[in-house]
Amino acid sequence: MTDFSEQMTSENPVQKSRLRVFLDSDIFYTFKRSPVAVVSTVVVAILVLSAVFAPLIAPTNPFDPSSLNLMNGFTPPMAPNAFTGESFLLGTDDQGRDVFSTILYGMRISLFVGVAAVLFAMILGITLGLISGYLGGWTETIIMRTADVQLTFPSILVAMLIFGIAKGFTPIEYRDQMAIWVLIIAIGLSDWVQFARVVRGATLVEKRKEYVEAARLIGRKPYAIMLRHILPNVLSPVLVIATISLALAIIAEATLSFLGVGAPPTQPSLGTLIRIGQGFLFSGEWWILLFPALTLLTLALSVNLLGDWLRDALNPRLR
Amino acid sequence: MLAYIIRRVAQSALVLIIVGLVAFSMFRFVGDPIENMLGQERTVEDIERLREQLGLDQGFAVQYFRFLEGAVQGNFGVSYRQGRPVAEILIERAPATLELAAVSAILAVIFGIALGVFTAIRRNGFTANFIMSASLIGVSLPTFLIGILLIYVFSVELNWLPSFGRGETVQIGGWTTGLLTESGLKALILPAITLGLYQMTLIMRLVRSEMLEVLRQDYIRFARARGLKDRAINFRHALKNTMVPVITVIGLQLGAIIAFAIITETVFQWPGVGLLFINAIQFVDIPVMAAYLMLISVMFVAINLIVDMLYFFIDPRLRVDRAGGH
Secondary structure, eight states, rough: HHHHHHHHHHTTOOOOHHHHHHHHHOOOOOHOOOOOHHHHHHHHHHHHHHHTHHHHHHHSSTTTTGOOOOGGGTTOTTSSSSTTOOBOOOOTTOOOOOHHHHHHHHHHEEEEEEHHHHHHHHHHHHHHHHHHHHHHHHHHHHHHHHHHHHHHHHHHHHHHHHHHHHHHHOGGGGGHHHHHHHHHHHHHHHHHHHHHHHHHHHHHHTTTSSSHHHHHHHTTTTTHIIIIIGGGGGGGHHHHHHHHHHHHHHHHHHHEEEETSSOOOOOOOEEEEEEEEHHOOOOTHHHHHHHHHHHHHHHHHHHHHHHHHHHHHHHHGOO | HHHHHHHHHHHHHHHHHHHHHHHHHHHHHHOHHHHHHHSOOOOOOHHHHHHHHTTSSSSSSHHHHHEEEEEEEOOOOOTTTTOHHHHHHHHHHHHHHHHHHHHHHHHHHHHHHHHHHHHHTTSSSHHHHHHHHHHHHHHSSHHHHHHHHIIIIIIIOOOOSSSSSOOOOOOETEEEETTHHHHHHHHHHHHHHHHHHHHHHHHHHHHHHHHHHHHSSHHHHHHHTTTHHHHHIIIIIIIHTTHHHHHHHHHHHHHHHHHHHHHHHHHHTTTTHHHHHHHHHHHTTTHHHHHHHHHHHHHHHHHHHHHHHHHHHHHHHHHHHHHHHH
16 A cells, blocks of 8 residues: 555656645635634634543543532632632632633533534535435425525524423423533524525536436436535535534524523533623622633634635635 | 515415414423413313313314414413413513614614715725724624623623613503613613614625715716715715615514514513513423514514515516516
């Protein structure tokens, strides 16, 4: 294997490694030239990595009751506690939990819900979009009319309703455990329309092209044509929508959790932390609110900027 | 054109019937209404009697029809949590939400159009550029954070304005208004800004881009050549022609304002319909959720329909296109 690939690169200079192809591509060139894109990518990468490795980075595990000391409660950032003398980078909340650690763990949940919800919306939207674009007829009418109806309502409202209905279905003793999954389904279902519309539009264009005709002539099954032939050609707009949807999903999750209809206090996301922190705003403990809020803002803003850049970079008309 | 209107009305009716089906299914399948209405001490006869009384022994279609019949007459059942008719609670709460939404919409329209025109006319000026950049941040900030920020600055630090509630209200007929007392007006300022800010930036950006488009047209150049005053050109000729898309967006955003009021009302503990809805979700109070769903759908569908019709009447070109196109 290694011999073969070395042969390829040394004797035939036209063949390049995948990484090289990427580094030489137009898209990487415009990426390098855009400081906004580079900075937001770096910020997103740092945030994602610190969320993934939260157990290694966080000084304490905020959900392990044995590591908590109530005497440490309400310690301001970077200042020693009056009783214990311990000091915390971003202070502690009412129960003596290190705010920095709760943010890391909270960001984990925010990102997990956001990514999972977008993936769910993407799979649902792509499937329905491909089917309605390729098959047409009644299937298309039903799917796209449903999409139209759903689009009349703001997606946050749809997510709230789905959350409420699903909550009614789950038995009371499982509600807190299931909340995260219910949240993913609610946000995902509120967001599939965009994907379905774009994929359907692109499929309508692609299915008239010759390669699809050829695939049909050699007798490939419809699902194979949809998945193996059409899908790869309609993916680039999907990527743009997915990035922008991710920012929206993170904000939607935070909003729902802030309103108390999302992640429970036992598994707090950034929104839940902001909800908790709001209660201490009047008594002067600003850090319990400020740092989760800033983290949420940075995360949402940098993903948003990345999505904006990607949209411009992949849009042939703007080049 | 008549055919178009009829088709749109039929579509709207279909949407409402489907939403009604969703709302009804919530009643029918989420939890057991008998369980919710009878207490711990009940006999089998009690259950049977109530089942018959409520018509739960009949078929799905009959029950659904009855539900629609009740909903049209404003009868949505009794709230599980408060034990009062849902319609009564909604009527009591509606003025708070409608006042908040109306004031935010007016603020958003006035400031949105004014700032949009300003940034379009002075498009390379420092202030205009500053406003445009600031609006980008405004769009990225989640509504609830804007609310908390305003509370922190104006209630906690400066102590100028109240951070929750409606202040004193005055009862006029069945309508409680906070617009006539000083504390009511003060309490309205922060929630109205929070709710209207996003819509304002949206209208502003739209007016700006439409204005820039119109200002490039020949008839504007001609108006300048005729020696008309800048003000007459900008407002009488240019702004007027940007109004079609702007009115559409304003109309569609009215629905969004009512929906986003849920968030603002929670932040400011504003005693409106949105707060009621959030509490209903938290406590799985199905009748309130279903009623809110029906109410807001009627509102959304009506707004969409009206905007579509308006579009049709404001822009004569559309009438020709649609009639000729099909």
